[in-house]
Amino acid sequence: MMSDNRIVIREETPSDREAVKAVLFDAYGQYENTLSRERWEQYKENIEASAAGGPTKARLVAELDGEIVGSVFVFESSDTAYGYSGIDTPIIRLLAVSQKARGFGVATELIRASAKLSRGWGAQTLHLHTSDLMESAVRLYERLGFERAYDYDIQNGEILVKSYRLQLKEAALLQA
Numbered sequence: 001m002m003s004d005n006r007i008v009i010r011e012e013t014p015s016d017r018e019a020v021k022a023v024l025f026d027a028y029g030q031y032e033n034t035l036s037r038e039r040w041e042q043y044k045e046n047i048e049a050s051a052a053g054g055p056t057k058a059r060l061v062a063e064l065d066g067e068i069v070g071s072v073f074v075f076e077s078s079d080t081a082y083g084y085s086g087i088d089t090p091i092i093r094l095l096a097v098s099q100k101a102r103g104f105g106v107a108t109e110l111i112r113a114s115a116k117l118s119r120g121w122g123a124q125t126l127h128l129h130t131s132d133l134m135e136s137a138v139r140l141y142e143r144l145g146f147e148r149a150y151d152y153d154i155q156n157g158e159i160l161v162k163s164y165r166l167q168l169k170e171a172a173l174l175q176a
Contacts, residue, residue: 007106009113012059012071019068020061021051027096034133039157050094055080057090057121060113062097062106069101072110074117078127078152087152087163090118091127095137107140112173119168126166127152131159138162144173 012020024047032040050073057080062070072095075081081091092114097106118126127149130137141164152163168174 007104007109008063009060009109010063012061016061016068017051020059020071021048023068023071023098024051024094024096026098028094030099031133047094058114058117060110060117062101062110064101064104064106070095070097070106070110072096072114074114082154087127089123089125089127090114090121091129093128095128107137108144108173111141111144115166115168115171115174119174124168126168128164129154129161130164131161133159145171 025044028043028047031043035043054073055075056073057076058074060072060074061068073093075091075093077085077089078087078091079085081087081093092111095107095110097110115126128141128146129152130141132138144166146164146166149163149165152165154161154163166173
């Protein structure tokens with residue numbers, strides 16, 4: 001059982017990499033039986049490569065009781081996040097919260113920290129992509145004020161990857 005200690009959000013350090021990878025696989029492992037075997041293998045490879053490093057602008061972790069229970073990667077643009085141009089403001093990817101730490105507000109705090117960083121860099125918006133497969137994540141994003149950005153949707157095989165954006169100037173998430 002986790003206590004009610006506050007969540008600490010901080011920059012990832014190289015010594016955090018294995019813990020972050022474990023959180024990513026724990027969080028996204030719930031989709032293993034939902035995706036085709038081939039797509040799951042591709043997804044796992046993508047997670048592995050992202051956890052190992054890459055062109056992120058920031059890599060944040062969430063600690064609860066001194067244990068890493070969440071992470072998010074912030075990219076400068078769609079070019080650095082996905083290798084295609086179009087979105088020239090920060091994008092968050094691979095937001096993950098370990099299954100045992102869900103319901104404590106970890107994802108909200110990771111998104112809030114990402115939005116604050118993005119605003120500090122002078123960005124007007126923060127983007128993310130998700131799919132209907134991740135229903136609870138979609139509900140969270142919408143509750144936090146993200147709006148659909150249909151112009152940046154991506155078709156990945158049979159899956160529609162939906163784009164969302166948060167207007168940083170007006171975001172209630174950043175007023176607290």
